[in-house]
Amino acid sequence: MKPLTGQPSIVGVIVSYRPDVEVLRQLVEAVVNQVDRLLIVDNGMQVRADTAASEKIEIITLGDNLGIARAQNEGIARARSLGATHVLLLDQDSIPEADMVVKLLAALQSLETTGVSVACVGPNYQDDRHANAKPFVRLKYLHFKRQPCAGDLVEVDFLIASGCLITMSALDTVGPMADDLFIDYVDIEWGLRAQSIGLKSYGVCTASMRHALGDSAIRLGTKSIPVHSPLRQYYNVRNTLWLCRRDFISWQYRAALMLRLVYYAGFYTVLVPPRITRLRMMASGLYDGILNRMGKYRGKN
Structure with missing residues (x-):
């Protein structure tokens, strides 16, 4: 062709x-x-x-x-x-x-x-x-x-x-x-x-x-927010840290990404079950992100 x-x-x-x-x-x-x-x-x-x-x-x-x-x-x-x-x-x-x-x-x-x-x-x-x-x-x-x-x-x-x-x-x-x-x-x-x-x-x-954005959606006031699986939240947290370390990312983008991460971490752990599983997966993402462990998730869901 x-x-x-x-x-x-x-x-x-x-x-x-x-x-x-x-x-x-x-x-x-x-x-x-x-x-x-x-x-x-x-x-x-x-x-x-x-x-x-x-x-x-x-x-x-x-x-x-x-x-x-x-x-x-x-x-x-x-x-x-x-x-x-x-x-x-x-x-x-x-x-x-x-x-x-x-x-x-x-x-x-x-x-x-x-x-x-x-x-x-x-x-x-x-x-x-x-x-x-x-x-x-x-x-x-x-x-x-x-x-x-x-x-x-x-x-x-x-x-x-x-x-x-x-x-x-x-x-x-x-x-x-x-x-x-x-x-x-x-x-x-x-x-x-x-x-x-x-x-x-x-x-x-x-x-x-x-x-279809996300696995499902939840309403928060007038907004409809996509909801992802706990495993996706692991990748979200870990990859946010990885992205913030890239040389081409501006300080404004780094700050915005970290603020967004804090917002969604609070949203998921307070409003979206299973809360403990989500918190555990986000903690794993934070840990692996700090250690720069990339690729496929190696732990248990």
Whole structure:
């Protein structure tokens, strides 16, 4: 699949781990005709062979859960070998609209035409559990400010990985996803790394996708807050400490990340059961983060 001169070639990369078969099927059906090839990187040998019903689809089985960053990197490497000019990253629980990719590509090409160095572009996603959620984020003072869609494009500090359209040239410049993180903060780290060397990320308001953020949600006043598993909280705490030690992270971002960590630690331990398990996992994340023990969690859930 070598692209013609000047013609983009987009390879989709879906990372799966214990997927809901029906949701994965819907995702494949929604995206397969929007890309030139579709790769499903299976973190655990649980994707059925009949998922690859089209010749455009290829399943890459890793044999074990190696983490989302490693899976994305494996998919990107395969896409590069296929001659891709662009990679579209997707989570297993996202459903793009039928015109999402063409709108992302048009926005990216328009930005590049005007001389903007683009890291990635991503869609305006909706989660049915979070009414009127604003998906795009920028740091303002020491607060992560949700950005509304006031026009066609919104400049952001980073994007969630799912729905991200990235050029191979941007990946060559910024580098791969950080395997050490395993899961959590992978997309944030890459976006901030790109930003630190002058590449910009944009939300494309006209491109749409349904996406489930978190395992569930809890209401706190007028806000609906995503709830993750205790294991994800381990990674969140540990990876926050790791990210704060990166040279390219500004002091404002370090302060904001630590304030956010304190806020969510209090939220989860006070309001979300099982509280003791969550506290224990966050303490483990703090301990391993201080010791710089990265990769897959080694303890008991």
